[in-house]
Amino acid sequence: MKKITHFPALASVPALAALPALGAAVSGCSPAAPERPNIIFLMFDDLGYGDLGCYGQELIETPNIDALAEQGMVFTDMYTACPLSAPSRCSIITGQHSGHSQIRSNDERVPRPDGLQPVGSDWFFERMKADPSFEGQWPLEPGTPTIASMMREAGYRTAMVGKWGLGGPGSGSTPNDMGFDYFYGFYCQMLAHSYYPDYLWENQTQIATGNEFMPIGRRLDPGADPYDIRSYDKFNQEYYSCDLMYDKLESWVTENAGSPFMLMWTTTVPHSTVQAPEEEVMYYVEKLGEEKTPVTDGGWYYPVLYPHSAYAAMITHIDTQLGRLTAKLKELGIYDNTLIIITSDNGPACNSNSPLEYFHSGGPFQCTKGWGKRSLHEGGIRMPFVASWPARVKPGSSNYIGMFTDLMPTFAELAGVQAPPCDGISFAPTLTGRKQPKHDFLYWEFPGGKGLVAVRMGPWKGLVTNVKKGNLQMALYKLDEDPGETTDIAAEHPEIVARMWEAAKASHSAVPSGNPNFEMEINYPQ
Numbered sequence: 431m432k433k434i435t436h437f438p439a440l441a442s443v444p445a446l447a448a449l450p451a452l453g454a455a456v457s458g459c460s461p462a463a464p465e466r467p468n469i470i471f472l473m474f475d476d477l478g479y480g481d482l483g484c485y486g487q488e489l490i491e492t493p494n495i496d497a498l499a500e501q502g503m504v505f506t507d508m509y510t511a512c513p514l515s516a517p518s519r520c521s522i523i524t525g526q527h528s529g530h531s532q533i534r535s536n537d538e539r540v541p542r543p544d545g546l547q548p549v550g551s552d553w554f555f556e557r558m559k560a561d562p563s564f565e566g567q568w569p570l571e572p573g574t575p576t577i578a579s580m581m582r583e584a585g586y587r588t589a590m591v592g593k594w595g596l597g598g599p600g601s602g603s604t605p606n607d608m609g610f611d612y613f614y615g616f617y618c619q620m621l622a623h624s625y626y627p628d629y630l631w632e633n634q635t636q637i638a639t640g641n642e643f644m645p646i647g648r649r650l651d652p653g654a655d656p657y658d659i660r661s662y663d664k665f666n667q668e669y670y671s672c673d674l675m676y677d678k679l680e681s682w683v684t685e686n687a688g689s690p691f692m693l694m695w696t697t698t699v700p701h702s703t704v705q706a707p708e709e710e711v712m713y714y715v716e717k718l719g720e721e722k723t724p725v726t727d728g729g730w731y732y733p734v735l736y737p738h739s740a741y742a743a744m745i746t747h748i749d750t751q752l753g754r755l756t757a758k759l760k761e762l763g764i765y766d767n768t769l770i771i772i773t774s775d776n777g778p779a780c781n782s783n784s785p786l787e788y789f790h791s792g793g794p795f796q797c798t799k800g801w802g803k804r805s806l807h808e809g810g811i812r813m814p815f816v817a818s819w820p821a822r823v824k825p826g827s828s829n830y831i832g833m834f835t836d837l838m839p840t841f842a843e844l845a846g847v848q849a850p851p852c853d854g855i856s857f858a859p860t861l862t863g864r865k866q867p868k869h870d871f872l873y874w875e876f877p878g879g880k881g882l883v884a885v886r887m888g889p890w891k892g893l894v895t896n897v898k899k900g901n902l903q904m905a906l907y908k909l910d911e912d913p914g915e916t917t918d919i920a921a922e923h924p925e926i927v928a929r930m931w932e933a934a935k936a937s938h939s940a941v942p943s944g945n946p947n948f949e950m951e952i953n954y955p956q
Contacts, residue, residue, distance in 0.1 A: 466845055467819055468768040469581075469692040470683075471837070472703040472752065473522075474745075475515065475544070475593065475701040476803055477774035477814065478786060479572075480793025481745060485814050489718065490742045494753035495772055495816060500825065502770075502818030503861065507831045510776050513803055513810035513876060515619055515785020516567050516595045518775040518834065519696070520853055523576045523596065523608065525852025527837035528875050529937040532659060533596065535878045536750055537568035538620060540598060549620050555645045555767050558618070558787075559629075562636065565618045568945060570608065573849040575889035577838045578609030584845035587611055587686045591679040592696030599634070606633055614678040614695070615671075620646070622698045623731055625705040626667035630674065639674060641667040646703070647724070650733050650838040656724045657735070659708070663730040670707060672699060672744075676751045682759055687762040696775075699744045703731035706743035714739035725782045769844070769861070773834075777802040777810040785926065794913045803904040806884040806893055823861050830860045833872050833885065849911045871930075873937040877950035884932040890923075891915070892930035900953050931955055 479485055483492045484499035511521030512528045512535075520533035538549045540563070547555065547564055558565040570576075578588045589612040590605045596718050598617045605613035614632045617623040628643040629636050644665065654661035679695055714735055715721075725734045735741055752772075759765035778786040780799045784942025791797055797809035804810065808877070813834075817823055835854035842849035843858040874884040881897030889910040894901060904927050906920035913955040920927050931954055939949040 436695065443706060449719045451633050452913075453688055460955055462570055465767055465821070466584075466690050467763055467821070468690055469586075469841060469844070470695060470755070470768060470770045471693070472695045472697065472748075472770065472772045473592075474748070474772075474774040475647070475696070475698045476776065477700060478624040478778035478789075478791030478797060478802065479795060479809070479812050479814050480792050480797075481700075481778070481789060482769070482772075482814050482816075484816065486728040486793055487789065490689045491746050492749040494749045494756065496772060498752075498756070498772065499816045502816060503627060503822065503823050505645060505815035505817070505832070506827060506829045507685070508773070508813050509718070509811050509831075509833045509872060509874075510774070510813050511834045512874065513684070513700075513776045513805055514878060515593075517876075519595055520570065522834045522837055523570070524574060525577065525835050525849065525854050527833065527855035527873055527937070529873050529934075530853060530939050532570055532574070532941065532943045532948075533568055533945075534950075535876065536619075537945060537947050538565055541601070545692055549618065555621070555643075556936055558621075559643065560747075562599040564598075564617040565596055565621070566601060568943070569601035569603030569870070571760075571943065572602030572607065574603075574608065576608045577841060578605070578639045580695075580838065580842060580850060581692045581845060582609050582611065584842075584847040585690065586845060587689055587691040588693075589613065589679070589682050589686075589691070590696060591615055591620055591675050591682070592693040592694070593698050594696070595622075595730025599631075604631075604634065610694075612682055615675055616698065616798065618776060622701070623703055625671050625698070626665070626669065627671055627705065630671065632678070638762065639669045639671070641669050644732075645728050646732065647728070648732060656726050656733070659735055662733060662735050665703075666705060666708065672697065672747060672751070680755060683755070684759065684762065687764050691847070697748050699748050700741050700784075702779060702781055703728060703733055704744060705732070705751050706740050706747055710743040710747060711736055711739045714742045718742070720741040728782055731781070731783050737783055738788050741783075741785050741789070763949070769817065771814050772816040777805070777812070778802045796914050796916075804876075804878055806876060806882045808913060810893075811884075817861060818927065819861065824863060824915075828860050830857055830866055831869060831888075832857050833869070871933045871956065873933060875938060875950060875952070877948055881950050881952075883934055883952060887926070887930065887933070887935050890930070892920075892927060892934075894934075897950060897952055900956050907928075928955075 483496040510517045539546045592615045625647045625873045626641045778791040792809035795809040802809045837855040839849040843856040872886040876882040883894040885892045891907045905918040
């Protein structure tokens with residue numbers, strides 16, 4: 431089995447020779463492939479670079495993903511556009527990187543006629559049940575061109591099953607508003623913290639699941655034994671959201687097999703709370719051993735008896751469903767001409783529910799607190815990325831340096847249409863064995879916390895922390911020699927740092943939505 435077990439070496443070049451000329455990426459489209467493929471985009475939630483077998487994971491079993499990796503292409507240098515859920519999804523949907531996009535951080539507020547309303551308290555969860563207009567996060571502007579509207583205009587059927595996180599009911603920014611013919615799942619990413627919700631959305635209709643309402647943040651009953659699995663029964667109900675979603679997506683694929691389609695399967699796995707069917711958790715308890723430290727205070731999440739085993743079971747659960755889906759595609763006769771992409775929205779979380787250190791979820795990258803999700807270190811933004819398309823993609827690996835903004839122009843090229851203006855370039859040439867254009871550089875900014883900016887040029891990575899405090903010191907790393915970002919060599923290469931500041935300055939614009947939570951004043955060296 432093909433595994434990425436170490437950071438692939440890039441060609442060693444002199445410092446200045448490694449730097450391309452600055453310039454904007456071209457968002458054009460080459461001629462379409464002879465037969466337009468179906469596209470299934472499976473995106474995990476908080477999955478680390480090292481959480482899949484094909485990327486070196488040795489404890490969590492992912493045989494179906496590994497099989498697709500074996501026959502397809504494994505990317506070593508593909509990046510998310512932001513280290514957090516909503517802005518990452520915004521960039522996928524719109525093709526804009528975080529210096530241009532409408533949503534640049536999570537904002538748990540809902541714009542309403544009576545003012546901004548926060549999402550997150552027990553009272554608001556109750557309020558959302560009675561009035562769905564309180565549900566959701568900060569929305570996209572109505573009428574925003576999206577990857578879904580583009581594909582629908584190209585004649586594709588479009589669907590999303592899973593988590594949205596880019597606006598709620600009545601906002602003008604639901605999946606159906608933004609080009610998806612069909613949606614089933616969570617509008618609100620706060621409600622997605624439970625895998626046994628009492629309702630999900632099917633298009634614009636709230637559908638009861640049969641589970642009881644259980645707000646996040648609940649604790650064990652007083653006097654309950656934290657080492658007794660039955661003490662956790664109230665959190666693990668009958669209808670597992672991953673199974674409800676899978677049934678819907680398989681039915682949708684079956685119904686739409688006769689026309690080209692794009693399905694975005696945005697599973698909530700393995701985002702906390704970590705929950706999976708008991709028999710699957712116990713499989714990993716047998717494999718990994720009893721855990722001595724149950725999570726009894728999960729903060730925003732639920733208590734968990736076996737956090738390691740539950741995390742592993744969740745990932746394997748989706749892997750098993752992917753195996754079922756590929757079998758269905760073969761039965762329908764459309765497997766060979768279906769492009770399946772598997773990735774994650776951002777790096778792994780660091781909380782009481784997430785055993786990222788136990789599983790070495792960062793792979794070759796540091797991934798302790800401050801180095802995974804919410805950071806612009808490699809562990810927060812470098813993503814696993816597998817692409818399988820039996821009719822066209824030859825087995826192998828690619829060190830193409832790309833970003834999720836590339837998805838829109840890639841899908842456009844494969845569908846034979848022009849992408850809306852965006853910050854990506856198509857990597858369809860890489861998939862189909864043709865000469866691949868390259869980015870001059872990749873850019874990130876993140877206004878969460880104290881503010882972060884990062885730039886990648888070839889093997890070089892620049893990172894600025896404490897941006898909101900006016901910091902002008904950029905750390906510089908040479909990733910082919912130092913994937914763990916352990917040694918700052920900025921003092922040795924001031925010319926490279928200066929080029930990166932040029933790129934950063936050229937890449938930042940004011941937030942179109944005007945949301946001050948997404949704005950970040952950046953001081954640039956004179």
